[in-house]
Amino acid sequence: GDKNLQNPEGSCRPLSEADAGGGSRGVPGCDSSGRYQSSYQALFHLLPHTEQHSPEHKFLCTLSVVALCKQLQAAGLEAAVSSQESPQQCSKPKTCEKTSEELSPELKTVAEAMLRHVLQLQCNAQAITVMQELGPGDGAVVDKKPVRLATAFFPVLSLLNHSCCPNTSVSFSGTAATVRAAQPISSGQEVLHCYGPHWCRMRVAERQQLLRQYFFECRCPACLQELESGAKSVVSIRNSFCCPKCQAQMQGExxxxxxxxxxxxxxxxxxxxxxxxxxxxxxxxxxxxxxxxxxxxxxxxxxxxxxxxxxxxxxxEHLLMGEMEDHLAQVYATLGKWQEAARHLRKSIEIVEMHHGPSSVETGHELFKLAQILFNGFAVSEALSTIQRAEGILSVHFGPQSAQMQELQEMKACLSELPRNILQRT
Ligand SMILES: [Zn+2]
Ligand SMILES: [Zn+2]
Structure with missing residues (x-):
């Protein structure tokens, strides 16, 4: 029923106009108080940046959409998609009458909207990740890694600009995304979100290369500092080869x-x-x-x-050195050799911290594992301090209600109930 839907390209305004319109005319899909509603309008008005895409990209997108719509038409599903007709009519083999190559007018409208959304993907898609358990999982120590589940639009998240050193963390639960402050954000300070290229994970050249898909050049403090100093990024030094004879760093492009x-x-x-x-x-x-x-x-x-x-x-300091320590910790944990496991995991944590930062999800998960190992080994005081550090990091990334936070709470409760004679042993 929306007029814009009939002619998506008609509403595809240039970036500057759309930006300028945000404040006074209101953001599409928002109510009068500026709050986002679960409205298709919000999604529809995400910028597709059509003018910035290459002709090849636009051609490929169009071709894919036409192919999809042809399939829908051939399968007689166009009515279901465009919801112009009732489901009963939908099942009639009406499409057989159409022998022309043309898409029906309803399907053309759907195709136009689809094309708009496919073009929006490049700058607006969010990778939905969840923590998934890995490995043999004998129950003592749970290893989790983020796994990409799907790609989705979140109009509110699309409002956030990128920084390679963001002040927020985003996590997903079901169809909801939650943005949490990763550090104190003062009034008037911009809320920034990392689109993927984080300064701890890659050097500035790699980040700028990846960020090109969003049609801007990052000028965040991390990028400016790295670009201005011309210094070799810490990331490249950490992941370098070393000399087989003297162990100094190997150089050369x-x-x-x-x-x-x-x-x-x-x-x-x-x-x-x-x-x-x-x-x-x-x-x-x-x-x-x-x-x-x-x-x-x-x-x-x-x-x-x-x-x-x-x-x-x-x-x-190579990341693989840390991974081997982590694997060794895992093997020792399966054998119930908690002290050895903890020793290797502490080394892994050092390297993970260097690469991903001390408040990163990765460090949080390593600390979570260390807490489990120390818990199992009755190393009470270190377990408690590790639980505290893990809580500080994981609550920022996943919130106080997350499964991992609950587990940490349970471990803490359990440790505080231990009889004194066990406590004194540690
Ligand atoms: Zn940056
Ligand atoms: Zn050497």
Whole structure:
């Protein structure tokens, strides 16, 4: 029934006009007080940035939409989609009469709306992720990693601008997205959200490359600092190769890398080192497979060998070094060797913190695992302080009602009820 729906391109205004209109004329889909309603209007008016997309992209999108609509028409489902007719009529094999190549007028309207939404995806799509349990899951220590479930539009989230060092964290539950302040935000300060490229996870050039899809150049404090200082990003240093002879960092943008220690002068081909990295990753996979089939002792041997090997060509702060520590912690935990497990996990946490930041989800999950290990090993005081740190981080990302927060609460309650004689042992 909406006039705009009949002619989507007619309402596709240039960016500047749309931006300027926000305050005085109100945001489409909002009520008079400026609150978003669950209105299709809000979704419909997300900017598709049609003028910025390449002709190739627009052509591909159009082709996909036409193909979809042709399929709908061929299957006789157009009535169901456009809801112009009742379901009874929908089942009639009416479409057989149409032999022309043309889409029906109703389906054309649907196609136009569909095309608009497909074009909106590039700048407005949110990846919905949930934490999923991984690994053998013997119950003692639960390993969780974010898994991408779907892509969706959230008109309110689309209002937030990007920063590589955002002041919020977004989590998903069912069809709802929750934005939480990750640090104090003062009145008048912009609420910023990270579209994906976070300063802790990639260097500025990679971030700017990824952000091109949103048609802007990031000028957040992290980007400005990295661009102005011209300093090599901490990320690239951490994930670098090191010299097989003296363990100094290997440098060079070309195919041959040279030791940064001039006195050493060792060089190695990038391909060779990348090959070794791949072999190492294969070995780690095999070790995890051994763990999965219950051969924990062999898995430990293999992981320790991998660590030795990695030490000869990866920087000590390489993310893979942390992953191996994490895997070792996991194996020891399955054997009930809590102290060893905690020792390896602490090392993993150090590296995860360096790469993702001390208040990141990743660090929160590692701390959660450490809390479980310490809990199982009756290391009461360290367990309590670890639970407290994990709570501080995870409540920001997932809220106080999340399953992990509840679990931490339960562990805390359990620890406080332990008889004194056990407490004194630790
Ligand atoms: Zn930035
Ligand atoms: Zn060297």
């Amino acid at each position: 070309e195919d041959t890398l040279c030791c940064s220690n001039e006195a050493c002068a060792t060089s190695a081909s990038r391909d060779h080192l990348s090959g070794r990295l791949q072999d190492l990753q294969q070995q780690i996979k095999k070790a995890l497979e051994l763990l999965r089939v219950g051969k924990a002792d062999q898995a430990i041997k293999m992981l320790l060998k991998c660590q030795m090997d990695a030490g000869t060509f990866l920087s000590p």
